[in-house]
Amino acid sequence: MKLDLRLPIGLMFTIFGxxxxxxxxxxxxxxxxxxxxxxxxxxxxxxxxxxxxxxxGFAIRAGRKQDSKA
Amino acid sequence: xxxxxxxxxxxxxxxxxxxFVLGIGWVLRxxxxxxxxxxxxxxxxxxxIAGLAFLxxxxxxxxxxxxxxxxxxxxxxxxxxxxxxxxxxMVFVGIxxxxxxxxxxxxxxxxxxxxxxxxxxxxxxxxxxAVMTVFSSGISMYALAKLLELVLGWxxxxxxxxxxxxxxxxxxxxGLTSAIYNEVLQFFLIVLGFLPLVLLGxxxxxxxxxLTTKLETVATNAGYSxxxxxxxxxxxxxxxxxxxxxxxxxxxxxxxxxLSFGYWCTxxxxxxxxxxxxxxxxxxxxxxxAAIPKMLFPALVILPGMxxxxxxxxxxxxxPLGADGTxxxxxxxxxxxxxxxPTGLLGLGLxxxxxxxxxxxxGNVTAFNTVWTYDIYxxxxxxGQSDGHYLxxxxxxxVFGILLSVAAAYATTRFNNIxxxxxxxxxxxNAPLFATFLxxxxxxxxxxxxxxxxxxxxxxxxxxxxxxxxxxGAVAGLKGGFLGAVLHTYPSEMAQNFWTAIYAWSxxxxxxxxxxxxxxxxxxxxxxxxxxxxxxxxLTDHELAWYKRPATLGVVVLGLTLVLNxxxx
Numbered sequence: 001m002k003l004d005l006r007l008p009i010g011l012m013f014t015i016f017g018x019x020x021x022x023x024x025x026x027x028x029x030x031x032x033x034x035x036x037x038x039x040x041x042x043x044x045x046x047x048x049x050x051x052x053x054x055x056x057g058f059a060i061r062a063g064r065k066q067d068s069k070a
Numbered sequence: 071x072x073x074x075x076x077x078x079x080x081x082x083x084x085x086x087x088x089x090f091v092l093g094i095g096w097v098l099r100x101x102x103x104x105x106x107x108x109x110x111x112x113x114x115x116x117x118x119i120a121g122l123a124f125l126x127x128x129x130x131x132x133x134x135x136x137x138x139x140x141x142x143x144x145x146x147x148x149x150x151x152x153x154x155x156x157x158x159x160m161v162f163v164g165i166x167x168x169x170x171x172x173x174x175x176x177x178x179x180x181x182x183x184x185x186x187x188x189x190x191x192x193x194x195x196x197x198x199x200a201v202m203t204v205f206s207s208g209i210s211m212y213a214l215a216k217l218l219e220l221v222l223g224w225x226x227x228x229x230x231x232x233x234x235x236x237x238x239x240x241x242x243x244x245g246l247t248s249a250i251y252n253e254v255l256q257f258f259l260i261v262l263g264f265l266p267l268v269l270l271g272x273x274x275x276x277x278x279x280x281l282t283t284k285l286e287t288v289a290t291n292a293g294y295s296x297x298x299x300x301x302x303x304x305x306x307x308x309x310x311x312x313x314x315x316x317x318x319x320x321x322x323x324x325x326x327x328x329l330s331f332g333y334w335c336t337x338x339x340x341x342x343x344x345x346x347x348x349x350x351x352x353x354x355x356x357x358x359x360a361a362i363p364k365m366l367f368p369a370l371v372i373l374p375g376m377x378x379x380x381x382x383x384x385x386x387x388x389x390p391l392g393a394d395g396t397x398x399x400x401x402x403x404x405x406x407x408x409x410x411x412p413t414g415l416l417g418l419g420l421x422x423x424x425x426x427x428x429x430x431x432x433g434n435v436t437a438f439n440t441v442w443t444y445d446i447y448x449x450x451x452x453x454g455q456s457d458g459h460y461l462x463x464x465x466x467x468x469v470f471g472i473l474l475s476v477a478a479a480y481a482t483t484r485f486n487n488i489x490x491x492x493x494x495x496x497x498x499x500n501a502p503l504f505a506t507f508l509x510x511x512x513x514x515x516x517x518x519x520x521x522x523x524x525x526x527x528x529x530x531x532x533x534x535x536x537x538x539x540x541x542x543g544a545v546a547g548l549k550g551g552f553l554g555a556v557l558h559t560y561p562s563e564m565a566q567n568f569w570t571a572i573y574a575w576s577x578x579x580x581x582x583x584x585x586x587x588x589x590x591x592x593x594x595x596x597x598x599x600x601x602x603x604x605x606x607x608x609l610t611d612h613e614l615a616w617y618k619r620p621a622t623l624g625v626v627v628l629g630l631t632l633v634l635n636x637x638x639x
Contacts, residue, residue, distance in 0.1 A: 005119055005251055009258060012090050016083060016418060023079050023414045031412040035270055041414040044266045051262065 004062055010055030017049025076221060080417025087259070087421045094251050117352045117359070119254060124343040124360045126257035130430035131210040134260065134371055134423065136489035138403035141375025142382075142389070143487050144314045144564065145285065145299030146638060148375075149368045150321055153302070155330030157361050157631045161624040163334050163341070164357040170511060171341055172353045174600045179336055179503070180445050186510045186601045188518035188592070189449075194525055196445035198499045200438055204471065205495045207434035208478020209488050211237070213400065214427035215479060220404055221420065230479055234472050237431045241468060256425045263415075263422035264370050270410040271377040284380035289313075291383060299376065302638045315542070315561020316568055324568025328575040329496055332504030339433065351614065358623040365631055371403075378402035381409075392486050394543070399487045431475065438471040439464050484548055490563035494536075497571035502528025502578035509582050514595070514602045520586030528578025535573045541566045 024042025032039055140148040174182070179199065184192040214236070215229035222229070275281045285299035292298075298305050298312050305312040306321060316324070334340065334357075344356035382388040382397060388405060389397040407419045443464045448455075485491040502525050509516045509524075537553035541563040546552055550566060560566040599605050616622060 005254055008090055008094055008251075009255060012086070012255065013258070013262070015086060019079060019082065020414050020418070027412075027414070035410055035412050035415075036274060038270070040266055040270065041412060044415055048262060051258075 004059045006055045006059035006062070010052050010057075010059055013048050013052030014056060015052070017045050017047070017052050020045030021049055075413070076417065076420075077413035079414050080420065083417035084421045084424070087425060090255065091252055091425075094255070098251065117356065120343060120352065120356045121360045122254045122257050124340060124356050125364060126253040126260075127340045127343050128337075129257060129260060129367075129426070130433075131213045131423070131427040132206070132430065132488060132492055133367075134264075134426060135213045135400055135403055136209075136487065136492060137368075137371035138375035138378070138406075139399035139487040140489045140564075141372035142379035142397070142399045142402040143375075144312075144562070145289075145376060145379075146302050146372075147306075147312060147314050147321075148372045149302045149634075149638060150325055151330070152365060152368050153631050153635050154322065154326040156334065157365050157627060158326070159330040159334035160357040160361040160364065161627055162331060163344075164354050164361075165620050165624050167335050167341075167511075168344060168354045168357070169350065170600070170603070170606065171344075172350050173606065180441070182601070183506075183510075183521070186593075186598065187516075187521040191506075191518060191522045191525065192445070193450060194522060195503065196441050196449075198503075198529065200441045200446070202495055202499045203434040203438040203441070204474045205478050205481075206492070207237075207431045207438070207471070207475040209482050209492060210427045210430035210434070211475050212479040212482035213488065214424065214431070216400060217404055217420070217423060217427070220401070220408070226483070230476055233427075233431075233479075234476055237428060237435065237475075238469070238472055240428050241432050241435060252425075252429055256422070256429060259418070259422040259425060261370065263419045264374070266415055267406060267410055267419060268370060268373055268377075271374060271406060274410070275377055275380055281377060281380055284384045285376065288379055288383045299379070302635065304639055309561055309565060313562070315565040320565060320568045320572070324572045328501045328504060328571040329493060329568070332500035332571075332575070333496060336500055336503050336507055339437065351620070354620045355623065358620055358627055361627045362630070365627075365634060374406045375399070375402040378406050394486075396486050400485075435468055435471045435475065438474075439467040442467045442471070481548060485563070487563070490567065493564065493567040494570070497567050497574055498529060498532045498536075501532065501571040501574040505575045505578035506582060509579065509586075510602070512603050513583075513586075514598060514604055515586055515591060516582060517586045517589045517591050518593075519589040520582045520584075523585050524578045524582025527581035528574045531577030532570050532574035535570050536566070539566055539569075 020041045022045075024039050024045050027039075027041065029037075029039075137148060137151065140151070174185075180192045180196050183195050211230065211233050214233040215226060218224060218229040218232055219226050224232070272278070272281070275284055282297075282300040286296040289296055289298040289300075292313065294311065294313060295305065303318075306316070306318040309315050309317045309320070314321075344353050378388060379397075379399075379402070388409065389399065389401055390405075392398045404423065407416060407423075411419050443460055447463055447467075448460060452459075482488060482491055505528060506521050506525055510521060534553070536550045538551070538555060539558045539560060540546065540551040540556050541549055541560050544550070544563075546556070549563065560569070595605055
């Protein structure tokens with residue numbers, strides 16, 4: 001299997017995280033009534049972003065190791 | 071009931087996810103031609119992917135929607151599906167069954183039955199398996215249609231047709247070529263999409279303490295003692311004392327032993343994931359490692375249902391009512407998503423749900439296609455045709471399978487909890503099959519005639535029991551009682567299913583032994599090598615350090631599960 005699964009996982013969650021974080025910053029407070037007044041887009045967006053970047057980091061490091069071996 | 075309003079960002083998340091699914095499929099297609107290729111050339115994937123795939127093969131619509139629905143309908147007792155059912159069964163698979171599967175030549179259940187017994191046992195199993203896949207995909211289709219109904223506001227009929235078209239497109243665009251990879255992607259999507267929902271819900275009801283207080287109202291309103299919704303074991307002394315309507319024996323034997331072991335030991339959709347691991351030790355460790363996150367899943371999938379029923383009862387009218395006046399528990403999870411998540415995160419949650427419905431359906435329809443085309447059509451109806459002929463039949467079978475699933479989706483509308491329906495199907499198919507497997511693997515005297523007529527007897531025992539009993543408040547038909555007389559009324563569908571499973575397993579077990587003793591064994595010891603425990607070389611784990619041995623891991627996992635059972639007693 002040539003595809004390191006951490007790459008698409010990391011990429012996808014980095015995109016989702018960035019989208020939600022930005023959306024959380026620009027969206028007004030009005031839509032957060034149902035989430036108990038918490039700007040969950042911003043906070044959870046940051047969590048997803050961190051998760052995505054960590055996965056990407058692992059994938060890139062593993063990729064480098066593979067290259068240096070070959 | 072509130073309709074879900076979606077914003078542009080929600081649709082964007084959905085579209086990006088599908089771009090990734092198709093993209094991964096496209097990249098992989100250059101390396102892998104078919105799922106067959108994958109498994110044969112496989113055995114090289116890292117243990118962590120095998121473990122996550124093992125978990126997520128089962129974390130589909132049925133688990134997310136069904137466990138949420140059960141959490142609402144039956145409360146904390148739903149945790150038995152994990153802490154009595156799945157976890158011990160996974161340990162059993164890792165320690166005892168995996169050496170067989172990994173070492174044997176069989177790649178599927180029908181194949182094992184053919185090698186171990188004979189052609190007719192395999193044929194019988196192929197038919198019952200085909201029926202099971204149709205129901206499974208129908209249940210996913212129902213769930214997807216309900217979700218579309220909720221999001222788009224369309225009628226259920228239109229939504230079912232749309233779901234059918236979506237699945238057809240997904241299969242023909244090759245959404246399955248990368249099944250294992252998608253499942254792992256989905257796993258993270260479901261965990262990360264649902265966690266904020268659980269956290270918000272818990273904060274809203276005032277944590278676990280606030281939730282149990284609210285659930286006391288739920289329990290006393292329904293006529294049970296206050297803790298009936300928030301304890302797993304305390305109210306199991308009598309069937310009348312808990313919402314599931316089952317006492318400890320029916321629970322431990324029906325769910326814990328027959329249904330759970332039957333599911334985890336014989337469901338190759340799941341077992342194959344572990345077989346893709348790179349070595350026997352890794353394959354055995356896969357279900358054991360997967361069991362550790364698995365034991366925490368109740369927090370993710372059951373808890374939202376419990377919170378939903380608590381809010382439904384104490385704040386009024388969260389869940390829509392079905393035709394029979396009972397709440398439609400199936401909607402507990404989608405309604406909770408709409409209730410707590412604002413646009414943005416909502417897109418993530420919905421994408422997670424839709425992804426799991428679609429892959430659940432596609433996986434089952436494809437399995438139906440394979441079994442029908444190769445195990446039934448090619449073997450019994452028209453052997454010896456060209457490859458092109460079977461390919462055409464396969465395509466037709468996919469369309470036909472989807473049509474059957476639509477019918478099954480309508481049958482599902484009769485159940486206010488899809489888990490009730492799923493376990494009913496398992497009681498007919500997996501329960502007798504598990505008896506056949508146990509005897510086939512551990513008793514070399516078991517004969518082909520014994521296995522075949524045992525399976526037949528077991529399935530008929532299930533039909534007989536189901537046909538003579540009804541769950542409380544149901545009319546004769548799909549839910550039982552179709553044989554005219556109703557001899558017993560169970561308090562709930564789930565209690566009825568547990569007992570159907572117990573009768574089916576016992577009948578198959580007894581009949582297989584008796585018939586085997588009266589028939590001649592046709593397979594020699596040599597032919598059964600690798601298929602029967604006593605004739606398979608024992609594995610020794612002595613080269614591994616003691617803490618790395620599967621048995622050690624199994625004991626740790628069971629110990630942790632025991633602790634959870636005690637905490638939520």
